[in-house]
Structure formats: C-alpha cells, structure tokens
Amino acid sequence: MLQLFKYTNLIQKNTPYAKNMKALSNRIFGEVVRETRPRSLRTVKMFEEEPKYKEESMIKYYPRHVELGHLTKHLRDYGLFRDEHEDYKEEQIRLRALRGKVYRPHGSGSKKSKTLLDTELLICESHFRLTLALVLFGIAGFIGSYVFGYCQDRIGRQPSFFIYLLIECIFGIGTAFAGNYWIWLLFRLGVGFTVPAILSTPYVLPIELVGPKYRTRCSIYSNIAYSLGLVLLSGIVYTFKNWHYLALVTSAPFLLYFIYVWHMPESPRWLLSAGRFEEAVQILKKMAKVNGTRLTEDHLKQLQKNFSSDRGNNLSTKSKQYGVKDLFKNKDLRKKTIIITFIWFTNTSVYVGLSYYAPALSGDKYLNFFLAGVVELPTYIVLWPSMERYGRRETLCSSMLIGGIACLITFIVSRRQSLVLILYCIGKMGISSSYVVLPLFASELFPTVVRGIGMSVGSVAGMLGPIFIPVINYMGIGSCLPLVIMGVLLVLGGLSSLLLPETKNVHLPETFDENVT
DSSP, rough: HHHHHHHHSSSSTTSSSHHHHHHHHHHHHHHHHHHHOOOHHHHHTTSSOOOOOOOHHHTTTTOOOOOHHHTTTTTTTTTTTOOSSSSHHHHHHHHHHHSSSSOOTTTOOOOGGGGGGGGGGGGGGGGHHHHHHHHHHHHHHHHHHHHHHHHHHHHOOHHHHHHHHHHHHHHHHHHHTTTTHHHHHHHHHHHHHHHHHHHHHHHHHHHHHOOOOGGHHHHHHHHHHHHHHHHHHHHHHOOOOOOHHHHHHTTTGGGGGGGGGGSSSSHHHHHHHTTTTTHHHHHHHHHHHHHOOOOOOOHHHHHHHHHHHHHHHEEEEEEOOOOOOGGGGGHHHHHHHHHHHHHHHHHHHHHHHHHHHHSSSSSSHHHHHHHHHHTHHHHHHHHHHHHHHHHHHHHHHHHHHHHHHHHHTTTTTOOOOOHHHHHHHHHHHHHHHHHHHHHHHHHHSSSSSHHHHHHHHHHHHHHHOOOOOOHHHHHHSSHHHHHHHHHHHHHHHOOOOOOOOOOOTOOOOGGGGGOOO
C-alpha cells in the first residue's frame, strides 16, 4: 500500500492520470477498510456511487508498474472490489451495467477468453439483453414450428428437414461474424426459427418408419442421443470460450448432414397419404432388403388394396375436415385436451428453464451444465420398465411430482449450494422422464381423427414456455425463485395427470365414440 501512495505522489496533480490514480488508490484503500466492517455495512457500501472516469482515459494511462499492477489485479474493472462470496457476484455485474460501459482490462481481448459478455455486443445491461435474445429465440421457434408442420404436410418430412437445416446453417455460421448486438440477435432469430422443428424430426420420422412395437424404444433412443448431445456441448463450450469459434463449431458440422440427402428416406406413411403409392413401395422394398426379408406379391397386393380403400374413403369424406374446435366437441375430450395442453406447457417450460438455469448455479458453470445432461441418462434405464409395469399415467405423475418437490425444497436449503445442486439434478431427472412419457401418453389418448391436431395443439402450447421462462430466470437472478416457480408448475402438472385415464394395453381410439375414458 505504501508503494502505491509513493507512486501517486510522483504524478502531477492536474493530469488525467493523476485523477484516475487517485480514484484507484481510494478504491484500494477503501477495500481494506471495507473488509473490516460488518457484513451488512459492506453490502450497503456496494451501492455507493462509483468513481466516474472514461474508458478511453483508463486505457491510455493503464499502469505499467509491476508493483502497482500486482496491487490492482485484485480489483475488477478499476471500480468494483473483488469478493469471491456468491452474494456479491450479481451485484458486481449490475454495477458494471449501471456505469454505462464495461471497461475491459489490458489484455482481456485475448481470443482465448473472449466470451460473449466480454465483447462490446453486450457491454451494458448484459443480462437483460441475453434475456431478450432468449425470449425472441422462443418466439421464433414458436413461429417456426407452425410453419414446419405446414411444410411437412405439404412437401413431406425429408425435404422440410433439409430446408430448415440449410436455414439453420446459414444463420448459425453467420452468428460467428456478427459485428454488433443487433446483427447477432438477427442471426439468433434465424437459428431459433429452425431449432425446435429440426429437433422434432428425429422423433417423428423414426416412429413413422417402424412398427408399433418399436415406437417407444425409438423415442427413448432419440432422447438418449439428445442428452448425450448436452454432455458433449458442455465440453465444447469449455474448450471454445471464444464465442466466435463456439458459433462455428456448433453450426458448421451440420453441413455434413446434407450427405444424407441421398440416403435419408421419406416417410412411407406420408407418401401413401399423399397418393404416391409407387414411391412408398420402393422405400418399403429397401427397408425389407436391409432387414433381410422381401415384400411378396401378396403383401404388395394387400397394400394396394388397402391404399385404394383408404383413398376412396378419403375422397368420399373429403367434405369433413376436423379442426381445433373438434377437440372440445364433448366434455370428456375437452377435459383431456385442456389437461394435456397444460402438462405439455409445464413440461416444456420446466425442461427448458432448468437447462437455462444450470449455469446460474454456484460453482463451475461448465460442470453444472455437464451434470444437467448426465443426470438425464440414468432415467432412461428405468423409464421403459416403469411404463410397462405401472403404466403411463403413474409414471408421468410420479416423475413430475419428484422433480417438482425437489425444486421446491431448494427454497428451504437455498444457502447450502451443494444441496441446491443435488436437488436441481433430481428435478432435472424428473422432468426428463416426464418429457419422454408425455408424447406417447397423449398420442394414446386422442382419437385417430383428431390425434394429429391434438398433438399439434399441445406442442404449440409447449413452445410458449421458452418465451416466458427466460424472464422468470432473469427476475430470479441470484436466488432460487426460478426453481420454486418451476417446482410449483411440475407439482400442478403431476397432480392434474391423475385426472386422465390410463392407456396401458388399451386399444387406441379411432373415432369420438371410441374415446378412452
């Protein structure tokens, strides 16, 4: 400390450097005094006015003296004291935003540590801008899902997927070259428009390619791949802290998927529904060849007969078009629609919310995100036998209740960060299980004539969650409030699932008269 005052005495009093050094010495000396005060006074002192100096002047007069540099390295941005206690971290971020600009210390522009928050893209009100980006990302996904569903019905599953994949690659790679926040946000909206739709393809297409016996297994395999992707992503983010490189690494590899343009089959079910019988037969023959069997003439004749019959029925009943209003046609179906829609909204909101909340937990944010993906994997081991033994309803209810109660308990143990992390992992396991069960359960509840519409309504309602959940996380920065809110949603969703009928080993309903009760 004496070295610091001796050094400042050598400086002319009226120079900008002298003024800045005086402010700096006051901050260092004030830090020593502040450490001797009671904790409550230290918290109040944090909100006192910061010394006003310009970023340019501090860059120009950055101290080169070795001892002075040693003393100042413990200060953050020349205006905020350094305290490793978790209570102060968010206040330090807010204070930086209140000063209008965040000063980047000499050498912090290194490519190795140039994260998004370290750049001028988000220098002021950074958390709000990130929240705004996530909200708009969710809105874009909401719109993109609707457009994608329309494209799938009109031009098919395979071309719709590759059109969206091309859009995602263009905007994802473009993100790496964004020069300011608003250009970056525009590219993120393009990515958000495509992501939910692209993620749904690995679930929808395999289910339409396999028989009923293997549909649940395909769904679980797809979810395992998704969870492994989260685990891999945590390692990628840890390796590439420069956000420009991160955007490239997480976007450019998708270009390799275009190799599958010549290998990825169209859905035979969609081809038959579109009247393209010959194309469907060609794909079925390829599938039979891969499975070591062949389509006999009898099979082809029966398929042709069924196709002609279904085609005739469709033409004769073409005037009858089912819509959303048919989901509320009778009391029982109306109750199912409302409950399933609410549970779908709850599941999507909490799953996305817990994924966003992982880096906000105490400790290493990369490790937290890694754990958020790892804890999903064990759930799939017990999920399949649980659905077969206890049924869909009990599995869905118990998964949501376990996850919800775990999130609620975090409010009681909020000061014990290790327990909060454990409870968070339990909550993530619960929501991961229910996230797999719900689509299967819902598809078995709706009659065939409105099954697609019912699933679409639930999925669209679920996409509303990613729009609002970032705001909840933003309002609860530094607290367990987001976990409590998500816990309440899970408990309410789990209890409401008990109002639905069990569908285990029940014949799927075809019409409104065969509705499962």
